[in-house]
Amino acid sequence: MHSTPHGAAVTATGYGLRGPRGWAFRDVGLAARPGSLIAVEGPSGSGRTCLLLALTGRMATTAGTAEVAGLPLPKKKAAVRAVTALAHVPGVTDLEPALTVAEHLRERTLLQRRFGDALRALLRPSRERTAAARARIDTALEAAGLDLDTLPKGDRTAVRDLERPEALRLSIALALIGQPRLLAVDDTDLKLSDAERADIWATLRALAESGTTVLAVCSQAPDGAVVVRTAARGTGSGAETARGTDGTRARDDGKGAADALAEAGRA
Template sequence: MHSTPHGAAVTATGYGVQGPRGWAFRDIGFTAQPGSLIAVVGPSGSGRTCLLLALTGRMAATAGTAEVAGLPLPKKKAAVRAVTALAHVPGVTDLEPALTVAEHLRERTLLQRRFAPLPRLPLGGSPSALLRPRRERTAAARARIDAALEAAGLDLDTLPKGDRTAVRDLERPEALRLSIALALIGRPRLLAVDDTDLKLSDAERADVWATLRALAESGTTVLAVCGGVPDGAVVVRTAAPHGADGKSDTTDTRDDGKGAADALAEAGRA
């Protein structure tokens, strides 16, 4: 049982994306309840990243139907983007190596404040009632960052220079957790994570899955591209890549980091 209905239900039927080089993925069908841990597995080049982008409203599907939080895709892509967040997607959410952890967190918080929807003005209220003192805004931002870091399992005290540690000095699991924390600052209903367990040791992989499972159990739906299937996950399998003629095309590499960025360019950023 989940403690909150915060998470987004996800469904897909015959879902697919076809581009100039053929099908990125197709015939995807599954149903996941709010607060589910969804594992997307398949061979390299099978469109796992493209599926992640399509289900979060960043890419328009060309076949089938899907819904996220009751919002139909691709009709409501913008609304879906507002309730979802991406983490660790090569070519899309890359961290800046020269920036520190603190700088990344501060930047994301400012962006979140800049693009967050405006609160509703109470009937008969004054616009000044919507303005909070700077001290309150700073405290709220700090609380949001702390909550995101805790949920992502990133302890700043364990880093070489604390929050002044540059991204280039982070180990791979730490960089992954930072990317997840940045995504969680927006309090998404669905968190989508790419390359979740790539190049991790067995112990590191188990720790990351424990973190993502805890997120799901707390109510946030988690959609993760991975190599291994974690226990209790809703499994979505992508097939071997196909060309425009429907035949296997093992040279299609759109599912690597550059492929994700290329796919976004082909489809057009929504």
């Protein structure tokens, strides 16, 4: 997608979040270079979404330190949000079932033009803005692996008529329209067949190789990823530590996505 690596480095030391129900995650250590494929691995309900939201500046933490693209968290949450994008996060990036693929893409492009682009981009002639928007959409769709010609009604296909992998790829494409330095994807492999899962990971790996750092929540991490593992409720003392292939650590007491989103709203 990008001619030169532009992804965000991600580091964390002793990173943790303690809420009313205890630790959401604790003592996370992570060191990932720009353009890394980072997998947050754990069972559903193990607090994976909390960590994803925290590392993208959507949730304040209570322990340790972290940096994304050299920006410290939680001090620079707003700046981190500006260089990251979310895909497929329940309650945050939900697609509207009645809208078509084209309507979702058009809406996201308009929002990006209004709130994300530099002022000089808004001053360009209308024809240039339209061409640039079309190019950005085409690039995002290609990077996400979504071929509109394969959909039942092309870009006029309603979201409710998409298969699960297609909906996931659309959510990724919408996030990529903003050209983030870090793309965060929740529930990456949920309800996918082995073949579909392999295809999605191939797409995310290609994105990382092109320079965009990818942070993906999953139940099983792919080979070669930087892995952070979260533990299910009731394991060990309730905050068991697991180590990834690169020595990263994560501890969790089982807080799920609903709690994570509620906490995010208060952060």
